[in-house]
Amino acid sequence: MAVYTPVSAEALTGFLGRYDAGELVSAKGIAEGVENSNYLVDTTRDRYILTLYEKRVSADDLPFFLSLLDHLAAKGLPVPPAIGDRGGRAIQQLESRPACLIRFLPGVSLSHPTPAQAHAAAAMMGRMHRAVADFALARPNSMGADTWRPLFERCGSDLDSIAPSLRDELASGLDRVLHAWPTDGDRCVIHADLFPDNVLMRDDQVTGLIDFYFACTDLRLYDLAVMHSAWSFDVRGERYDLAVGRALLDGYADSYGLGAEERQQLPVLAMGACLRFALSRAWDWLNTPADALVTRKDPLAYTRRLGFYQEHGITAFS
Ligand SMILES: Nc1ncnc2c1ncn2[C@@H]1O[C@H](COP(=O)(O)OP(=O)(O)OP(=O)(O)O)[C@@H](O)[C@H]1O
Numbered sequence: 001m002a003v004y005t006p007v008s009a010e011a012l013t014g015f016l017g018r019y020d021a022g023e024l025v026s027a028k029g030i031a032e033g034v035e036n037s038n039y040l041v042d043t044t045r046d047r048y049i050l051t052l053y054e055k056r057v058s059a060d061d062l063p064f065f066l067s068l069l070d071h072l073a074a075k076g077l078p079v080p081p082a083i084g085d086r087g088g089r090a091i092q093q094l095e096s097r098p099a100c101l102i103r104f105l106p107g108v109s110l111s112h113p114t115p116a117q118a119h120a121a122a123a124m125m126g127r128m129h130r131a132v133a134d135f136a137l138a139r140p141n142s143m144g145a146d147t148w149r150p151l152f153e154r155c156g157s158d159l160d161s162i163a164p165s166l167r168d169e170l171a172s173g174l175d176r177v178l179h180a181w182p183t184d185g186d187r188c189v190i191h192a193d194l195f196p197d198n199v200l201m202r203d204d205q206v207t208g209l210i211d212f213y214f215a216c217t218d219l220r221l222y223d224l225a226v227m228h229s230a231w232s233f234d235v236r237g238e239r240y241d242l243a244v245g246r247a248l249l250d251g252y253a254d255s256y257g258l259g260a261e262e263r264q265q266l267p268v269l270a271m272g273a274c275l276r277f278a279l280s281r282a283w284d285w286l287n288t289p290a291d292a293l294v295t296r297k298d299p300l301a302y303t304r305r306l307g308f309y310q311e312h313g314i315t316a317f318s
C-alpha cells in the first residue's frame, strides 16, 4: 500500500485550516499506487485527495504538473487540479513533504478493462494530446529512452537474483530497441504512465485521468505505446487481449488519428515501454526494504510483454 508518510490529525487539521475546505471529518490512507502517499479526506464541505510527494516526484517539477492539470481542466478534460489555499498557493509542506490538496473525481480505477473502456480511454488520450498543443511548458522525460541503459547498469548483476538470465534478456532488448529508437516523429506533452489504474471510469465513460507525475515532453506515440503495453495483457503479461489492443488503436485513431506510417513505429515504441517498466520495477524490486508497506510490482510481467512484441512486431498493431 502506498502510504509512506503518516499524517497526524493535528498536522492535517492545521493544513486544512489554510483552505476554505471545511472541517476535517475523516482521512484514510489509500492502498493503491506505489509512488506517492495518498489520503482520501472528507471534510464538512467536500471530499478531497491529499497527496504527499515521495521519492520520484521532485518538488521542482510540481509547478509543471499543476500547470498542466490546470490547462487540461480548463479545456474540459476530466483531470484533477490542485486546490489553492486562501492565498492561492497549491503547493504546501506537510509532515516535511511537498503536499497538495486535490479535487476528488468520481469513478473507479480499472483493473480489467473491457474493449469499450479501452476505446473510451484511448480516445481521451487523443483529446489530451490535442489539448496540449498550446501548452507552453516542457519537461524532459526523467524515465526516457536515454535513462534506460544507465538504470540497467545501476541494477547490475543483481538483476539475475530476480530471475536467471534477466540481465542478458534486458541487455539484448536494450541493444535492439535503442538502435531502432525513432529520432523523428511528433513530440508533445504526454502522460507517460496511463495504466488502467490511472483512469477512473463509470461504466464506459471516462470520469478521470489521474497521476500525471511522469508527464513530460516526448514522442506522442510513445504515450499510446505505453498504454497498449499496460492495457492489452493480463496482469502477469502472459496473455495478449486482441480485442482490447484493437480498441485502443481505434479509440486513439477516432479522436486524434493514426496513420499507417505511425502504426509502423508502434512495435519499437512498445518494446521501449516494456523496458522502461521492467527496469523501474526491477530497480524498485532490488531497492524496496523488506518491511516497506508497498507491494512491489513484478518486473517479469514486462519482460513477458517485451517477448510478445519482439515475436509479433507490427502484427500486434494491425
Ligand atoms: N483525484 C482523484 N480522485 C479520485 N481518486 C483518486 C484521485 N487521485 C488518486 N485517486 C485514488 O488514489 C489511488 C492512487 O493514486 P495515484 O495513482 O495517483 O497514486 P500513485 O502512488 O502516484 O500511483 P502509481 O503507482 O500509479 O504511480 C488511485 O488509484 C485512485 O483510486
Ligand SMILES: N[C@@H](CCO)C(=O)O
Pocket: 034, 035, 193, 195, 277, 280, 281, 297
Ligand atoms: N505504472 C507503473 C508505476 C509507475 O512507474 C508500473 O506499473 O510499474
